[in-house]
Each structure stands twice: as structure tokens, then as C-alpha cells.
Amino acid sequence: MQWRGRRGSGNIEDRRGMGRAGAGGIGIAGMLAVLAFGYFFGIDITPVVRGIDGNRPPENAPLSERDRQYGDFVSVVLADTEEVWSAVLPQQAGRDYVDPTLVLYSGVVQSACGGASSAMGPFYCPNDQKVYLDTDFFDLMAQKMGAGGDFAYAYVIAHEIGHHVQNLTGTLQQVNAARSRASETDSNRLSVLTELQADCYAGIWARQADQRFGTLEEGDLQEAIAAAQAVGDDVIHSSAGRTPMPDSFTHGSAAQRQEWLMRGFRSADMAQCDTFGRARG
Template identity: 55%
Template sequence: MRLRNIRGSRNVEDRRGRGGGAAVGGLGIGGVLLVLAIGYFTGIDVTPLLNGGAPQSQSAEPRELTPAEKQAGEFSARVLATTEEVWSDVFPDSFGGPYDPPTLVLFSGVTSSPCGGASGATGPFYCPADEKAYLDTEFFATMRSQLGAEGDFAAAYVIAHEVAHHVQNELGILGEVNALRQRSSEREANALTVRLELQADCLSGVWASKVQGLMEKGDLDEALNAARQIGDDTLQRRAGRVPQPHTFTHGTSEQRQRWFATGFDSGDPQACDTFGTDTL
């Protein structure tokens, strides 16, 4: 992805370097990221794998960011800027109102959010309570080395996906789905969450369609591969389990790829109505 001449967004809150990252249950942060990335994307209870899961003490002393962390931060800020430009144009045309962009919180190890404690282990997530997306940039390395999702556009897709949840929040979709989930059985709640996540994948595809001028050869394949690698069925198989559709919370690899492609091919968020179709 060609980002050299793209400005960095000012809507970035960088909490990295404010203290040492915590280790959990004797695992280094890389190990925690791998185990809980799988748990995050599949709904698997990975607590036993973390030997208790309580964060160990961490240093409050600030530290210098590594060159890799600085590069990841600059990359994230520039990708976020592209989402701001895209949705500031698309949102009013599609939904008739202005777009208010989210803040991206970069952290290392552990941090806090109104939605609960956050760690690199939880994977990237969006918190509607403060309208912020949370990302431990070490997750990019986990994607490459452990999840088989290589490439800068795969990493950009992760950011675009969390921003897509903010778009859903701006439209009131997150609140509606949450209210429905609270009145539903676990199986029904999971099914609603799948539709929510697939819609975010589709909206990510809409973003990608609007930044094609920045894309390089192979970028689209990187995003589609990332979607495939973090499908519920693929991650459950990787965890040594037989896929159990009733536990899915993000959709199958095929579904995630197809809905991203739907957004990319159409460039239209109206094509992303995963709640109005019987076929996901």
C-alpha cells in the first residue's frame, strides 16, 4: 500500500511507551497474542491456556519505542487518515449525515477502556462507549507469523474493519444489535454477531474500493487472505477443534472473504445489508 505521501491522522492516542508490557501466566506477550487472538476470533475459552490469566505487574517507567513500533504507529495513523477521507465522502452520500471519525488507541501490553480491560491478547476491538478503536500494534506481527495473514494491506484491513464498527455505531446499528442480543439465546446472539461482523467486513471492502489508487499489486489478495485466515471455521481448526457453527461470532472464512469482496466490488455501503438477507 502506497502511504508515503499520506498524512497521519491526528485522531490517534498513543499509549505505548508509558510502561512495560505485562506478561500473562508466564507467557510472553507474543504467546498471549497468539492464544487469545484465536480465542477472540472464535469465542473459545482460552483461560486454561493462560495458567490463570491474571496480568503480572508491569513497570510504570516510560520507555523508548522501538523502530518497529514507531513504523507501526506511523502506518496505523496513515491508514486511519485514509478511512477518514473515505467515510467523510461516502457517509453523507449514503446516509445523509456528517461523519464523525473515531480515535485509534495504540497500546502495548495492557490498557484500560470503558468496555473493560484491554490487552494485546484480546485482539483489536472497537468500544462504542468512548468511540475508540483499540489496537496493540504487535498484533500485526502475530498476523504475519502466527495467523498466516501477511502484507501491509492485511494490516490495513484490520484497522478498516474496526473503523467499520464505528460506522455501524454512528448509524445506531451496534446499539440495536446489542439490545437484540440481550433478549436472545446464546446461539441467537452469536448469529446476530456474525451478521454484525460480516457487515463490518463488507464496509471494509467499501473502504478498500475507494483507496484503489493507493493499492499495489497483491494488496487485494492480502486482504482476502487475511479474511480467510481469521474465519471462525479456520481458527477453530487451527485450535484443534471441529468447527461448531453455533459458536461462530465472526463468520466462516468463505463468508468473510465474500462480504469483503461484495463491498469492494460494489463500492456501495448499501450493498452491505447483512441483516436483510437470508443467505450469508
């Protein structure tokens, strides 16, 4: 992925080094809050991160060179999403794009949506319009999930920005209202449709970023596809030794996530990302 030497975003809030004590330090009540938060907003990757916290540096440790490189990378990707969606959203949805803030953190974090742990994966909080990311997740993707590579990491960021786009268009508000009245099965189905649409929006970003900045190198798209597979509910359930049960999925199967990512990439059209309309049809 071509990203070095390009503009970085000023909408980065770096809290890394402030919370490296790990999930074990937040107590039982805090852990319950984390689990509840992850159910609604994040990907519960706990089965593949057991033991990771024991390898973390001590709290308030200085950032490593790798941490700094990740910070620079995230800043450039975020800047690219700002430029892409500032043009696409008014053109295709008739709405102005409002830049979100991306919070880099370590271990645990507080947001306007509550407390969360890095074991929940990256997430977007609509209450403060911020994306939260522990960059150790990138190492986890490469080492534990078989989904390394800078464009795979960019896909993760672009997916969370996709949720921000949903927030700006009113989709998240409608989904959350519907989920509050729905059965567990129907609530899960709505969650899957929301996540798949965010994948589709990530595909739009990938296509637009390549056209605008020449981002893609050979193998980059395959990295993103591998990442979409790795975070499929069926793959995560299997990694945990559980039989995948589609009614319990909250983010979609690996095949679905790959399909909608590529639908967005091929079309570059928000109208082609209407997962809800397709489900009704």
C-alpha cells in the same frame, strides 16, 4: 500498498510502552473481565498467541523503529478512512461522519468498555468511539496466522472503523439490544452478521481508497483476502485444536468473511452490505 508520504491522522492516542507487563499481570478477576470483553467485542486469538508475552520488551521500554513505522502507517490508514467515510456516509446513509480516535497500546489497556488484552485482537468500543490496537498484532498476523502485508494490516483497521460506522448509523445499538434478549445461539448469529457487515464496509473503504489515493499495488487485495480467511472462526477454532461449530461462531467463517469483504469492494455501496436483510431473506 502506497501509503508513505501521505497525510497522517491527528486522531491517534499512543499509549504504547505503558502496559507491556502482559496479560499475566492483571490477575484472575482481570482475566475474567478480559475474556468477557473479548466475547462481545474482539477476536479471541489466545490459541495462537501463547508464549508471545514472554518475548515482549519490559514495561515503559522506548519504542523501536519498527513501532514508530507501524505508528506512522496506522496514522495514514486512519486518515484515509476519515476522508473516505466523510464523503461516503453522508452520500449513502444521510449521516455526518464523526472521526473516531485510534488508541495504540501494548499488552493490556483500559477502555470505556472495560479492560482488554492484546490476546483479544483489535477492537472498537462504542462507549468512547475509539479503536484499540496493539501493533504487535501485525507481527502475529504475519508470523502465526500466515496473513502478513501492509494491506492486510490496513484491512484490520478498516474493519474496526466499519464498527464505528455501524455505531454512527445505530446498527450497534440495535444489535446489542437484540442480543441482550436472545438465546446464545441467536446472539452469536447476530454477532456474525455484525462482523460480516464491518468486513463489507472495509471492502468499501478499500475500493474508495484506491480510487482516491491509488492505494492498491499488485497483490494487495490478495493480502486482505488472506487476512479475512485467517480471522475466520473456523480457522481460529481449528488452530486451537477444536472442531468448528457454526452455532458458536461470533465473527463468521473464513469463506463468509472473504465474501463480504469482496462484496463491499466490488460494489462500494453500503446498501450491498445489509447482512441482516440478506439473513432475513
